[in-house]
Amino acid sequence: xxxxxxxTTTAILDEDPRTALVLADISADSFTDAQRRHPERVLNxxxxxQLMAGVGGGLALTGMRPYLHSYATFLxxxxxxxxxxxxxxxxxxxxxxxxxxxxxxAAEGYTHQSPGDVAxxxxxxxxxxxxxxxxxxxxxxLREAARHxxxxxxxxxxxxxxxxxxxxxxxxxxxxxxxxxxVGPMLDPVLEATRDLDVTVAYTNTPRPLDTAGLxxxxxxxxxVVVEPYLAGTSARLVSEALSGLPHRSLHLGxxxxxxxxxxxxxxxxxxHGLDPAGLRRSIEAFLGSWTQRG
Numbered sequence: 113x114x115x116x117x118x119x120t121t122t123a124i125l126d127e128d129p130r131t132a133l134v135l136a137d138i139s140a141d142s143f144t145d146a147q148r149r150h151p152e153r154v155l156n157x158x159x160x161x162q163l164m165a166g167v168g169g170g171l172a173l174t175g176m177r178p179y180l181h182s183y184a185t186f187l188x189x190x191x192x193x194x195x196x197x198x199x200x201x202x203x204x205x206x207x208x209x210x211x212x213x214x215x216x217x218a219a220e221g222y223t224h225q226s227p228g229d230v231a232x233x234x235x236x237x238x239x240x241x242x243x244x245x246x247x248x249x250x251x252x253x254l255r256e257a258a259r260h261x262x263x264x265x266x267x268x269x270x271x272x273x274x275x276x277x278x279x280x281x282x283x284x285x286x287x288x289x290x291x292x293x294x295v296g297p298m299l300d301p302v303l304e305a306t307r308d309l310d311v312t313v314a315y316t317n318t319p320r321p322l323d324t325a326g327l328x329x330x331x332x333x334x335x336x337v338v339v340e341p342y343l344a345g346t347s348a349r350l351v352s353e354a355l356s357g358l359p360h361r362s363l364h365l366g367x368x369x370x371x372x373x374x375x376x377x378x379x380x381x382x383x384x385h386g387l388d389p390a391g392l393r394r395s396i397e398a399f400l401g402s403w404t405q406r407g
Contacts, residue, residue: 113211113244113247113250113268113269113270114139114268114270115247116248116251117181117209117211117250117254117266117268118139118142118143119251120250120251120254120255121133121143121146121179121181121254122143122145124179124254124255124258125146125149125150125153125154126146126149126150128177128258129153130175130176131153131176131179132153132155132168132171132176132177132178132179133153133154133155133178133180133181134155134156134157134167134168134178134179134181135154135155135157135164135180135181136156136157136159136160136163136164136182137156137158137159138181138182138183138211139181139211140156153176155167161182161186161190161191162190162191162193162194164180164182164191165180165194165195165198165199166194166198168180168198168199168206169197169198169202169204169206170198172199172202172204172205172206172261173202177205177206177207177258178206179206179207179254180206180207180208180209181208181210181211182210182211183210183211183217183224184210184211184212184213184214184226184229185212185224185226185229187208187209187210187229188208188210188226188229188232188233189226189228189229189232192232195233195236196236199263200236200237200238200263204261205260205261205262205263205264206264207254207264207265207266208264208265208266209266209268210226210229210265210266210267210268211268211269212224212225212226213226213267213271213341213342214226214227214341214342214343214367215227215367215378215381215382216269216270216378218372218375218376218377218380218381219375219377222373226342227342227343227366227367228342228343229265229267229342230243230265230319230340230342230343230346231342233265233320234320234346238262238263239263239265240263240264240265240318240320240321241264241265241267241318242264242265242266242267242317242318243267243269243295243296243297243317243318243319243340243341244267244268244269244276244296244297244317245272245273245276245277245296245298245299245315245317246273246275246276247272247276248276249276249277249278249317250266250268252278253266253317265320267342269297269341270378271297271341271378272297273299273300274300277315277317280317280318280323281316281318281323281326282314282315282316282327282330283314283315283316284312284313284314284330285299285303285313285314286303286306286311286312286313287312288309288310288311288312288313289311289312289332289333290310290311290312290333290335290337290400291311291312291314291327291330291331291332291335291336292306292311292312292313292336292337292338292339293314293315293316293327293336293338293339294313294314294315294316294339295315295316295317295319295338295341295347296316296317296319296340296341297341298339298340298341298387299315301339301382301387301388301389301392302339302392304389305389305390305393305396306392306393306396309396309397309400311396311400312330312332314326314330319347322347322350322351322354324350324353324354327351327354328354328355328358331355331360334359334360334361335360335361335362335363335399335400336355336360336361336362336363337362337363337364337365337396337400338351338362338363338364338365339365339387339392340364340365341366341387342366342367343366343367343369344364344366344367344368344369344385345364345366346364346366347364348362348364351364363395363396363399365386365387365392365395365396366385367381367385368384368385368386372384
């Protein structure tokens with residue numbers, strides 16, 4: 113996904129003189145040629161993520177379309193106040209593109225982990241959030257973001273599904289009983305975990321805005337499970353509001369709040385948080401209870 117971001121953004125910079133890229137050292141070497149061609153629009157501010165956000169906000173005020181990029185924890189967590197003030201308060205837009213996700217760089221320690229990034233953006237108004245599940249979904253998302261001035265967050269990961277699924281909204285991959293919603297790269301683990309369960313599995317790579325109409329249409333039983341690759345329960349309020357007036361009970365699976373201090377690998381963290389297929393299976397089966405297996 114990171115390589116697709118670099119290739120696509122380089123092309124957008126060449127094609128659209130309104131586009132700018134602001135970096136804070138991360139991936140800077142990959143944009144050397146783009147910076148040589150567009151020195152006034154490809155800016156590396158060094159390890160100063162708050163400044164990166166401030167510069168992006170200033171560019172947006174002049175009519176530019178800024179793309180900002182770093183690890184999620186530096187781009188969102190560290191620069192949250194500047195995002196709140198320089199974009200939200202000033203009512204201008206940008207495209208924030210992160211790598212690292214919740215724990216892709218697990219071996220780097222907690223400084224490089226950001227399970228709470230989407231929850232932080234949920235405290236602000238007007239952000240579209242894309243969580244692609246495959247590298248082939250990334251280019252279209254980035255190009256669409258160049259065509260308007262809204263506030264957009266694109267959360268890239270090294271974890272990928274086996275194939276892409278394009279378009280916003282909820283896409284049904286398997287029809288059955290209770291609804292299981294998989295966000296971004298959680299789709300393949302969910303499909304594996306529920307392979308013989310009588311459930312409906314739906315996918316989205318655009319959890320914000322939540323496809324509330326699609327959600328209501330797909331909820332045919334009182335149970336709903338939401339599996340997200342970030343902080344567990346991040347979408348609980350939105351799901352509850354979307355299903356207002358419909359009797360339901362929900363299970364929200366994601367990254368737990370307890371820090372995993374033995375860093376290990378991305379897969380180790382997934383197992384620790386119950387986000388591997390086996391862990392998801394246990395949680396979903398326990399929640400659904402009486403629903404029988406397929407066949």
